[in-house]
Amino acid sequence: MRIDKYLKNARVIKRRTIAKEACEQGRVFVNGKSAKPGTEVSVGDEIEIVFGTKPMKIRVEKLTEHVMKDDAKEMYTII
Known part of the structure; x- marks a missing residue:
């Protein structure tokens, strides 16, 4: 799954276009x-997102195309 789509599905970032812009600005690793917006992620990968001065580090636990709001938190663990 593409990193921009994963961040949107996991509800880490609200919209896919914003996730894409964050990748293009070099804020996602x-x-x-x-990571570029098309970078593929798989289960077990560690993603670091820099929001201002606060970095957020998560581990991919599950990849799902269509996610309900309540199930989105099961897709990752905060490290």
């Missing part, structure tokens, strides 16, 4: 490497 997958396993320590800068």
Whole structure:
């Protein structure tokens, strides 16, 4: 699954366009490497997102195309 779509489905970032822009600005890292919007993520990958001065680090637990709001938190764990 693409990183921009994953961040939107997991509700880490509200909209896919904002997730895409964050990737293009170099604010998203997958396993320590800068991620483009089309970077593929898989279960077990670690994603770091820099919001201002606060970095957020999460681990991918599940990949799902269509997610209900209540189930979105099961898709990742905050490290």
